Amino acid sequence: MAYVTFQEIDFRYGLPGPLIIRGFNLEVRRGEFMALVGPSGCGKTTVLNILAGFETPTAGEVLVDDRPVRGPERDRIVIFQEPDSLYPWLTALENVEFPLRVLGVSRSERRARAAEALRSVGLQGHEAKHPGHLSGGMKQRVQLARALVLEAPIVLMDEPFAALDAQTRLILQEELGQIAVRTQRTILFITHDIHEAIFLADRVGVMTAGPDSTIKKIVEVELQRPRVRGSAAFGELYEQINQILSEEVRRVLRREDSLL
Amino acid sequence: MRRRSDVLDLDPVSPRRWPGIRVLIPRSDAVAGSAASVLAVVVLWQVASTSWVPSILFPTPLQTLHGWAAMVREGVLLYDVGVSLGRIAIGFLLGTLIGVPLGIAMGLFRPIAVVLEPYVQFFRFVPPVAWIIPAILWFGIGETSKIFVIFYTTVFLVLLNTMAGVAAIARNQIRSARCFGASHWQLFLWVSFPATMPYVLTGMRLGMGNSFAAVVGAEFIAAQAGLGFVIIESGTWMATDRMFAGMLTLGLLGILADQLFRALSRRWASRYLMPS
Amino acid sequence: MTRRGAGRAVHILGYAVSVAVVLGLWEYLSRRAITPLLFPSPLSTLRVAIGLAAKGQLQADLFASLGRILAGFALGSVLGVAGGVLMGAFRPVRLFFEPYLQFLRFLPALAWIPAVMLWVGTGEVAKIVLLAYTTVFIVALNTMVGVTRVPRNQVRAARSFGATRAHIFFLVTIPATVSYMLTGMRLAMGNCFMTLVAAELVASDSGLGYLIFSSRQWMQTELAFIGIFALGVLGLIADQAFQAASGWLFWRYDGGSLGRTTQ
Numbered sequence: 001m002a003y004v005t006f007q008e009i010d011f012r013y014g015l016p017g018p019l020i021i022r023g024f025n026l027e028v029r030r031g032e033f034m035a036l037v038g039p040s041g042c043g044k045t046t047v048l049n050i051l052a053g054f055e056t057p058t059a060g061e062v063l064v065d066d067r068p069v070r071g072p073e074r075d076r077i078v079i080f081q082e083p084d085s086l087y088p089w090l091t092a093l094e095n096v097e098f099p100l101r102v103l104g105v106s107r108s109e110r111r112a113r114a115a116e117a118l119r120s121v122g123l124q125g126h127e128a129k130h131p132g133h134l135s136g137g138m139k140q141r142v143q144l145a146r147a148l149v150l151e152a153p154i155v156l157m158d159e160p161f162a163a164l165d166a167q168t169r170l171i172l173q174e175e176l177g178q179i180a181v182r183t184q185r186t187i188l189f190i191t192h193d194i195h196e197a198i199f200l201a202d203r204v205g206v207m208t209a210g211p212d213s214t215i216k217k218i219v220e221v222e223l224q225r226p227r228v229r230g231s232a233a234f235g236e237l238y239e240q241i242n243q244i245l246s247e248e249v250r251r252v253l254r255r256e257d258s259l260l
Numbered sequence: 261m262r263r264r265s266d267v268l269d270l271d272p273v274s275p276r277r278w279p280g281i282r283v284l285i286p287r288s289d290a291v292a293g294s295a296a297s298v299l300a301v302v303v304l305w306q307v308a309s310t311s312w313v314p315s316i317l318f319p320t321p322l323q324t325l326h327g328w329a330a331m332v333r334e335g336v337l338l339y340d341v342g343v344s345l346g347r348i349a350i351g352f353l354l355g356t357l358i359g360v361p362l363g364i365a366m367g368l369f370r371p372i373a374v375v376l377e378p379y380v381q382f383f384r385f386v387p388p389v390a391w392i393i394p395a396i397l398w399f400g401i402g403e404t405s406k407i408f409v410i411f412y413t414t415v416f417l418v419l420l421n422t423m424a425g426v427a428a429i430a431r432n433q434i435r436s437a438r439c440f441g442a443s444h445w446q447l448f449l450w451v452s453f454p455a456t457m458p459y460v461l462t463g464m465r466l467g468m469g470n471s472f473a474a475v476v477g478a479e480f481i482a483a484q485a486g487l488g489f490v491i492i493e494s495g496t497w498m499a500t501d502r503m504f505a506g507m508l509t510l511g512l513l514g515i516l517a518d519q520l521f522r523a524l525s526r527r528w529a530s531r532y533l534m535p536s
Numbered sequence: 537m538t539r540r541g542a543g544r545a546v547h548i549l550g551y552a553v554s555v556a557v558v559l560g561l562w563e564y565l566s567r568r569a570i571t572p573l574l575f576p577s578p579l580s581t582l583r584v585a586i587g588l589a590a591k592g593q594l595q596a597d598l599f600a601s602l603g604r605i606l607a608g609f610a611l612g613s614v615l616g617v618a619g620g621v622l623m624g625a626f627r628p629v630r631l632f633f634e635p636y637l638q639f640l641r642f643l644p645a646l647a648w649i650p651a652v653m654l655w656v657g658t659g660e661v662a663k664i665v666l667l668a669y670t671t672v673f674i675v676a677l678n679t680m681v682g683v684t685r686v687p688r689n690q691v692r693a694a695r696s697f698g699a700t701r702a703h704i705f706f707l708v709t710i711p712a713t714v715s716y717m718l719t720g721m722r723l724a725m726g727n728c729f730m731t732l733v734a735a736e737l738v739a740s741d742s743g744l745g746y747l748i749f750s751s752r753q754w755m756q757t758e759l760a761f762i763g764i765f766a767l768g769v770l771g772l773i774a775d776q777a778f779q780a781a782s783g784w785l786f787w788r789y790d791g792g793s794l795g796r797t798t799q
Binding site for chain 2: 015052053054071072073074076077078080082084085086087088089090098099101103130146198
């Protein structure tokens, strides 16, 4: 049963600009972890922004639970690649409290809920620190905690681990995988990293190169959780997705060549 | 860890091993070096004043100190410094109270920016001191004219920096707040305003710094009291020791005010300072 | 007309409307509400301005001020760049000058006007010296910071290519510092106007500051307005000219934010 539906989405930034996305269709089931991969500049972030409600599609509609998306709302929280969405003048705890404060939740309750959310992402003990004193990985965890505290059904993640070092990335992937299973949220996850996509997702959508990009192929990841990175099945899936993706990446390179 | 170079607003300079020049000066030597330099210049000054140049024109360090002591004894220093500071305080306060909201309004609302921008962009190039003459014509030779000049000085710096602050608010901060369903008021009070604070504070500090020059300039031209008045009067009466003493006081005041501002900001508004 | 072009046209229209409204208001107020002596109307100001220009007086004052600024600014910039580079490169030099820099930063050039008047009189030299003083500190400070902020890896790469000290100094350090020098110069320019006006108000018989001052003598407030307006125009042009010139001459020394500051 489709929970999130992209219907024939077209998108361009302004009248003289090219169509970044054209005829984009995608269905995401409730509780599903959907990863989107694609070559640079194919509009993956745009897709996420449209679902988040930050951008309005030029044509087509996005439905959440059969209701059209009309702007940002509490049911869809975004976790950005750069943690500049955190407020530097608030402590980690206060940052996580923020959405509850907007809702008007009482101080004691929101304090407790925020502390719990921070604990669930492994940041207990760091509540009083300001983002300036947190490492990249910790800041991303704060963003995650902030999304969890609202218990939003949909979490949108835009290459959240891309700016982190490899070790931290692996650890956070593990933790995210566990949190996803535990909380049963619907997650749209954008990444460059095919390994990451296979490790985390139930399905992986591969986009074509822009402009006019759309979904090229959706690959089911039918591996058992918890996922094991080195397994043969994992490797096969990697090869499969990589082949589809490389075609598109090569198209981009050829086009850049011809522009020179 | 605070280092002396913090005062200069520089990144702490690591002792650079300049290729070829292997001179690594550790901290304590640095202090000694500067102290030696000051001592050398003071001695040079004393010598130059007494032997090379008629000391009526160029007072010796000792004479300057004497003049300073005299002014303190007579209460002149306290009174005139107080007068100048009072003018700065009022003008600065007014300038901030008006500059901040205006800057925010201009940054957030395009129509307001378009309406006010031509004036801001033009008059920021007119030095505050230029306004002292019209101010005297309109407000007389009293306090109001000087306060007006200080107000003018502060308001532009605060406004421009506040506007820059509004422009610098990370788009993702606004977006995430919108995700959480924040209302317009909540967005403004809890996100936009705090995010702009570091820039507002910078603007205030700059405004404060420039205010000293502005008040002195204004007092040169039209005042019966104040530090600037002391300096120019002493000059006119060839009491150069007092003149230098006044200038010394001015410099010290400026440093004091700047340090005080920074200390207070760190104490009460540390979460709103620019990330370093 | 493209979307962009339309946006700009609206922008300029908005400006024009705003200015027109204020001018109209000003004209109205000065006729009805307040003594025209204290607050002359735009038309009256324009009339006086034209009169001055016809006599060549306005131009004379304008060029006098401009000339002083250019001379003082140029002198101060050269000294400031040289000093700043030396201070940034050689620690002993920096240590020697640092206490004065720290103190004199807070002693505005303005404060020296009475002293300079006493020593050198009220001629051109006095003003140029004051303007040079204003410029030197800011430029030196910014240049010094720039020298210390040369990306370490750029120096290291040069060393691995076998560059000598001199090579590194002239081919890496200096080019990397250019944008800081320009920032300092641009900041100093603004302060120069401040110092110049004060100097011309206190001790001069020509220049825009003097023009403003004379409004009190002749009880002609129009003169003050003209002087202020001319200052604004001059300042604006100077700033734009500086940005354009530095962009044109030195574009390759920075990624496009040459000499631009928040202020």
